[in-house]
């Protein structure tokens with residue numbers, strides 16, 4: 001079978017870390033894998049006048065998976081919102097129906113020194129946040145208006161329909177089945193109607209997964225618990241807004257931003273895989289960015305879009321070995337360059 005992978009490096013360190021992911025893919029030498037580059041972000045704006053050109057979107061739509069570096073370019077700061085580099089990833093999410101965002105946060109050897117919460121070192125943290133990505137307050141009607149008394153008022157409507165909740169719930173339960181079999185659904189059902197619906201639908205879906213242990217937590221408590229005892233979580237299932245906040249919190253429970261990968265999945269096989277960090281203009285072009293988040297995103301691609309758990313595990317083990325061998329980038333207190341880290345992973349495949 002032939003699989004096409006779109007490589008969208010984007011801006012800043014996206015370009016350097018994508019080069020390492022590509023090197024790894026070529027070293028794996030997998031039959032039937034074709035790689036195709038396309039421009040996005042500030043790079044695409046400067047070349048083609050738009051952060052997500054039609055040609056790039058077409059390539060993405062015709063691929064089996066998208067590897068995405070990072071977008072963000074300070075030279076575009078004064079552009080209209082719809083021309084900013086960040087629109088590239090937002091456009092891909094909505095155009096491709098990428099409704100499920102998966103962010104694993106696992107403590108690995110080598111991360112300890114960089115964990116912002118040193119107390120966590122003693123905990124076995126291995127959680128997966130499953131965040132809904134196409135609904136909620138981010139996509140509801142929004143605007144500015146004036147009140148009767150002449151005050152400016154901003155509003156954003158929060159809504160979910162039951163189908164949106166159901167499809168993300170299935171993703172969460174299936175993920176839990178492949179892990180420790182525990183799912184914690186996070187909402188604010190004591191206050192919000194959307195959350196009451198969320199909870200009802202999650203309970204309904206749970207009936208199809210009797211092997212998964214379901215619990216519910218209010219989002220404020222979840223934030224506290226994540227700092228207090230992050231080791232208690234397996235899969236966390238939550239909406240777009242709560243997931244946005246909790247997934248950043250989860251990532252910092254384990255450490256360096258340069259190590260954390262993510263997947264954004266659609267109803268079908270197509271997915272987009274990217275590091276959780278941005279284009280890091282402050283360190284771009286210096287070969288000091290850590291490429292491991294990008295490389296671990298590549299592993300997620302093999303798992304979720306290419307149905308190749310064997311290669312996914314092989315990449316993850318090579319990364320773990322690289323860290324255990326103390327080959328660390330600057331973000332982890334080491335001296336290894338971007339390409340040295342990429343080479344070290346390939347050597348350990």
Ligand code: ATP
Nearest residue numbers: 072257258277278279280281282283289290291331
């Ligand atoms: P965005 O809005 O696109 O998420 P951001 O403002 O959150 O971007 P990042 O680009 O993620 O910022 O960078 C935040 C900090 O983390 C910067 O100091 C950057 O140098 C550092 N950083 C990000 N990614 C890496 C990496 N792969 N290796 C080392 N340092 C990194």
Ligand code: MG
Nearest residue numbers: 248276277278
């Ligand atoms: Mg950020």
